[in-house]
Amino acid sequence: MRVLHVSPEVRTLNKVGGLGDVAFELPKALAELGGAETAVVAPLTGRAAELMEVGPRRGGPLFELCVPLDFRCHRVEVRRVELEPGPEIWAISSPLLDGKPVYPSSEAEGLTTTFPLLALSVLEGVSRGIWGEVDLIHVHDWPGAMVPLFARFHRYYGGLEWPPFVLSIHNMAHQGLYDPGVLDEWHLHGRVLSVEVGEFWGKLNVLKAGIVLSSCVLTVSPSYAEEIRNPEFGFGLDGVARSVGYKLFGILNGIDEGYWNPSTDPHIPFNYGPSDLEGKRRCKELLLEEMSLGPREGPLFCVVSRVVRQKGFDLLAQALPEMLASGVMVLVLGSGERELVDGIRSAARGFEDRFKLLETFDEALSRRIYAGSDFLLMPSLYEPCGVSQLIAMRYGTLPVARRVGGIRDTVVDVDEGGFGFLFQEYTVQALLGAFRRALSWYRERPKELELASRRAMTLDLSWRRAVDQYLYVYNLLRRR
């Protein structure tokens, strides 16, 4: 069975968040553990072009395609990318994508061109067989949802036959809303704007169309598949989610346990495993030294995240003064919305010796932080799955997190024999309650805390179970 994954981001090329990890690791696991033939197609955006120039094996253009957009024919190159061992990755390269951000937010950044170009390249490539005989197209988030949309309503491609589509929703908040004026530019039939398909308050909603047009809709955790049926988490599409309940399921993400492995990770100063946490203690010492943080014997709480409202940064800003006043250290790695970054910084004012915010995206640094911290703070407003808490757990760093979405499905509270400190309500008091529990375990129950840490490290977080579930879905749907 040959499955083509289509994603706006993929690790090694242009990762921004968890989707970048999943778009890399899931196809790899499907191939290695499930025997499926997989390939990933992503646009050459973000830092990708730079990497392609310096990578060990540059991806040369293997195919050239012409795709029709905005009344012109655009030449795109399809390149095979091999920056690291992993799945078969194909990058779509075009002058229209050069220097553009992974997620454009304005016309000048490519809002109306990037993902239509990706979708058209996929359809043109599939129709020409450049990826072989494709049995199923698995698209990710609203940028991927452009593919089923164009496959059905494009004036040319809409008349052809396509393999079935599976849509994975990694974040329901982002839907791809466009003024109907783009339909002409994209050569789409006006029927797409019917309320049964893509119409949403007078606009075209790409995610909605993708949900309607895909044979199966998946979310990245079972809890999130339930939550998006409610107004609180559905972002206006909860009714649509309810109406497609018969084809909507959640499959919990895993992580690549070979790639995220403290006993072999070459990016951390000392390797360690669940049977010997000495290396973790030494990683912490070095990290505190590197970050000039103290007191050395106190607990270190970290955050590794995009700085956006979804991740609970407003709660964190309100809770920080009390947290820091109680003597802990907090290290934040992430960049994002200016207002939230400033909020965090000003909340920590006066505690410069105990607090650091690093406004950068750096995977090697993130690994040192996961390894050297005691706790991961993750007070998410909503969380489709969450990859950060999985990596943290693998490195023996215990989540202090809100019981929501994928966190609910992956983190068990210490009071229930688990390895996390969970809270329910999205309030500062609730967050502080979980924080105080973590602190008291650190100070008063160190042996039990260490056991919890070992428990987290020995969990099966692999893709094994997910692969079986994806294959089950694929086999039901594939072209026979």
Ligand code: ADP
């Ligand atoms: P998201 O909602 O952003 O997808 P996830 O928890 O699912 O959140 O995944 C985040 C991924 O991005 C994890 O692999 C995390 O380690 C990584 N990440 C987030 N911010 C940074 C950063 N500033 N530097 C390095 N890695 C980061």
